[in-house]
Amino acid sequence: MKKFILLLAVSGLLASCGSKIASSNFDKGEYDRVIAVLSDRLDENNADQNFMLAEAYRLSNRLKDAAPYYRNARNAGSSEPGVDYYYARALKANQQYDAAKEILTSFITKPRGDEKFQELAQIELDNIDKIDNLSDAQNYYRVKNLDDLNTQWAEYSPVIYNNLLYFTSNRSGGKIYGVTGTPFTDLYRVRTQGANVNIKTLQPLEPIINHPDINEGTMAVSADGASIVFAKGNSGKATGNNEVNLYFTRFRNGQWLTPRPLSINMPDSWDSTPAFTPDGNTLYFSSTRPGGYGGADIYSAQLNRRGRWVDVQNLGPQINTPGDEMFPFVSEDGKMYFASNGHPGFGGLDLFAATRRRGKISVENLGKPMNSSSDDFALYQFDLTRGFFSSNRPGGKGDDDIYTYINEDPDLKVVNYFVEGITYTTDDANNKIVLPNTKVSLLAENDEVVGESFTTEDGKFRFRVYAEEDYNLIGEKTDYFTTRKVFTTMDKTVDRTTLTEFITNVTFNTEIMMDRIVLEKAIVLNNIYYDLDKWDIRPDAAKVLDSLVLIMNDNPEIFIELGSHTDARAPDDYNMDLSQKRAKSAVDYIIGKGVKAERIVAKGYGETQLIVQSATTEEQHQKNRRTEFKVLRYNPKEQEDEEPEVEVNTSTNNVDEYDRFFDEDDGSGK
Structure with missing residues (x-):
C-alpha cells in the first residue's frame, strides 16, 4: 500500500548505525534504498542495523516483512523504546496473534519500560483480545477482485462520478519513488457501468493534475463533477512528510484549471484522503497535524457561502485513536466508513463503520471478508448495499487492488431523518419575508457542530439528524441577530418493525425567524x-x-x-x-x-x-x-473577499449494471 507514508523520529539510531550509506538514505526517507543496502550487508547481531532495516520496512508500509528484523534487533539488545511494540505489531500483521500477545504482555510489565510505548502496547493487547469476537461476528458481505482493472502495480481509492471510475495507481511505470521503490502514483479514470469496467477507455488524468515526479493520491469529486480535491506530495525531494497537501481544481471551458492547495492544509503535516458528504457542505480528510490523538486523525471542514473550507475540527476520540485513521467516506444513510489500525482489527488497516445513536458514536469493524490481516481501506459505496474498497491482501493481482463488495443482509432497512426549514425576517409592515444566504448551523446538545450550510435564494436549509437527540438550530447573518431555535427528535423514532421499504426518509419541518439589528431600537x-x-x-x-x-x-x-x-x-x-x-x-x-x-x-x-x-x-x-x-x-465581522476553493452542489448517483458483475461470481466470496 503506497498511499501514505508517516515519518517518525528514531531516537539515537543514526549515531550507531553500521552503514553510513543506509544511514544517509534513512535520513532522507529513502526507505527502499535502505532495504537494498542493508539486505546485502546485514549483521544479524547488530541491533542498530536490524532496527533500521525493520523501520525501513514499516515506514514503507511493509510491516509484515519487518518482523524478523525487529526480532533480531530485540535479541541483540536494542535500546530503542519501540522495538517490542513494533515487533508485536509486525507479528499481528502476520496473524501470529499469540506470539504478539506474549511480546506485548512482557513489555507492559517491564519495570522501567517506555511509558508512551507501554500505553500503546496495552491498547494493542486489548485489541488483539477482541479478534476472536470479530472473527465470529456474522455479516452478509461478499467481495470480489475487480480483475478487469487491477494489475501487478497498485490500484486503490476508487471514486465514481457519472459512470466514470476514478482511482489512484502507479500502473504506467515511470520514475521511482525512493521511499517505496515503486513508481510515483497518478490519478486515472475509466468508463464503468457499476462494476463493469470498459478497460479500453482507461486514461490518466490530464498532465496539469498528474506530475511525473510527484505522487498524486486519493481524490474526491464534488457532487456536480465540476471540482475535485486530491492529495499531492511525497516527491522525495524533502525529508519528512510535510509536503503532502490537499489540492483543488475546477473544470472550466473544457479543461481543468491549475490545481491550488487548500487553505486548510497545515505546514509540516500530512493532509490527505479527502471525501465530501453527499450534500457537499462538509469535507472530511486525514491529517497528522499537531493536536490529534495519535498518528493520522480524521478531521472535518465546512464550506462557507464564499466557497472556502473553514472551521476545521478533529472528529474526537470516538473516531480517532493513537493509531492511524484515514480514508473517510460518508454514506447516504449517515454512516461514516473509514480505515484504521487503532481500533480492534485483524492486522493492518481495517474497514470500520461509525454510527451515531442518541448523540454517541459507535464504531464497528466490518469483519471478514471485508477485512483481512493486510491493509483494507478506501471504501466507496455505489449504493447502500454495494461498492468498492482497496486491499493488498494475498490472492490479489499485485500490490494494492480494488475490490467490489455487496451486502446481502436480508434485514437491512435504512431510516433517514432530516430537518428542513426556511429562514425568515419581517419587513417594515411586520410581514414575514424569506431571508436567503443565511448561515444555519445544527448543534447537538453538547454544542457539537453536526452540520452547517447557507440557505438558498428561497431561504431553505436541510440537515441530516439522528433519532432521540436534542438540537439547536443557529441562524447567522450580517446585520441580523444570531438566532437560536430548539429542535428535537426525541420520541419521534420510527418503529423499524413496521417498515416495508428498504429506505424510509422522515423529514421534520421548521423555520427560523431572524430580527434585523437596529441601533437604539428597544x-x-x-x-x-x-x-x-x-x-x-x-x-x-x-x-x-x-x-x-x-x-x-x-x-x-x-x-x-x-x-x-x-x-x-x-x-x-x-x-x-x-x-x-x-x-x-x-x-x-x-x-x-x-x-x-x-x-x-x-x-x-x-x-x-x-x-x-x-x-x-x-x-x-x-x-x-x-x-x-x-x-x-x-461591530459586524469583516467579510473576507477570497476566491472560492471549490464548487459543490447536490446530486446523486444511479445504480446501473452493477448486479451483472456479481451474477458471474463463483460462490466462493473471493
Whole structure:
C-alpha cells in the first residue's frame, strides 16, 4: 500500500548505525534504498542495523516483512523504546496473534519500560483480545477482485462520478519513488457501468493534475463533477512528510484549471484522503497535524457561502485513536466508513463503520471478508448495499487492488431523518419575508457542530439528524441577530418493525425567524418581575435574563444598554432610583454569567418613558413596568473577499449494471 507514508523520529539510531550509506538514505526517507543496502550487508547481531532495516520496512508500509528484523534487533539488545511494540505489531500483521500477545504482555510489565510505548502496547493487547469476537461476528458481505482493472502495480481509492471510475495507481511505470521503490502514483479514470469496467477507455488524468515526479493520491469529486480535491506530495525531494497537501481544481471551458492547495492544509503535516458528504457542505480528510490523538486523525471542514473550507475540527476520540485513521467516506444513510489500525482489527488497516445513536458514536469493524490481516481501506459505496474498497491482501493481482463488495443482509432497512426549514425576517409592515444566504448551523446538545450550510435564494436549509437527540438550530447573518431555535427528535423514532421499504426518509419541518439589528431600537424582555420595592433577581427573572446572556454570547458584535422602567404610582425620584438599582442588578447578573462588562450598561428610566400615559388598570401599569434592551453599538465581522476553493452542489448517483458483475461470481466470496 503506497498511499501514505508517516515519518517518525528514531531516537539515537543514526549515531550507531553500521552503514553510513543506509544511514544517509534513512535520513532522507529513502526507505527502499535502505532495504537494498542493508539486505546485502546485514549483521544479524547488530541491533542498530536490524532496527533500521525493520523501520525501513514499516515506514514503507511493509510491516509484515519487518518482523524478523525487529526480532533480531530485540535479541541483540536494542535500546530503542519501540522495538517490542513494533515487533508485536509486525507479528499481528502476520496473524501470529499469540506470539504478539506474549511480546506485548512482557513489555507492559517491564519495570522501567517506555511509558508512551507501554500505553500503546496495552491498547494493542486489548485489541488483539477482541479478534476472536470479530472473527465470529456474522455479516452478509461478499467481495470480489475487480480483475478487469487491477494489475501487478497498485490500484486503490476508487471514486465514481457519472459512470466514470476514478482511482489512484502507479500502473504506467515511470520514475521511482525512493521511499517505496515503486513508481510515483497518478490519478486515472475509466468508463464503468457499476462494476463493469470498459478497460479500453482507461486514461490518466490530464498532465496539469498528474506530475511525473510527484505522487498524486486519493481524490474526491464534488457532487456536480465540476471540482475535485486530491492529495499531492511525497516527491522525495524533502525529508519528512510535510509536503503532502490537499489540492483543488475546477473544470472550466473544457479543461481543468491549475490545481491550488487548500487553505486548510497545515505546514509540516500530512493532509490527505479527502471525501465530501453527499450534500457537499462538509469535507472530511486525514491529517497528522499537531493536536490529534495519535498518528493520522480524521478531521472535518465546512464550506462557507464564499466557497472556502473553514472551521476545521478533529472528529474526537470516538473516531480517532493513537493509531492511524484515514480514508473517510460518508454514506447516504449517515454512516461514516473509514480505515484504521487503532481500533480492534485483524492486522493492518481495517474497514470500520461509525454510527451515531442518541448523540454517541459507535464504531464497528466490518469483519471478514471485508477485512483481512493486510491493509483494507478506501471504501466507496455505489449504493447502500454495494461498492468498492482497496486491499493488498494475498490472492490479489499485485500490490494494492480494488475490490467490489455487496451486502446481502436480508434485514437491512435504512431510516433517514432530516430537518428542513426556511429562514425568515419581517419587513417594515411586520410581514414575514424569506431571508436567503443565511448561515444555519445544527448543534447537538453538547454544542457539537453536526452540520452547517447557507440557505438558498428561497431561504431553505436541510440537515441530516439522528433519532432521540436534542438540537439547536443557529441562524447567522450580517446585520441580523444570531438566532437560536430548539429542535428535537426525541420520541419521534420510527418503529423499524413496521417498515416495508428498504429506505424510509422522515423529514421534520421548521423555520427560523431572524430580527434585523437596529441601533437604539428597544426590545422588551417579557416576564421580568421584581418584588415590591426590591431589585433582587428572582428565579423567574433569572430565566429570562439567561436568554439575554445567550443572545449576547451568540452575538459578540453587539454592545447594549439594559433599561428598567417603572409605572407612575410613586414619586419620580423614588422610581428613578429604584429603576436604576433594578437595571444594575440585572446587568450584574449578566456580567456574572461571563458577559464582558464593557458590552453592557445599566440605565434606569423611572417613569420618564411611559407606554400608557394615563394608566388606570393593573394591566396598563404592567406595560409601563418593563425591562428592555437596545443595541448601542454593532461591530459586524469583516467579510473576507477570497476566491472560492471549490464548487459543490447536490446530486446523486444511479445504480446501473452493477448486479451483472456479481451474477458471474463463483460462490466462493473471493
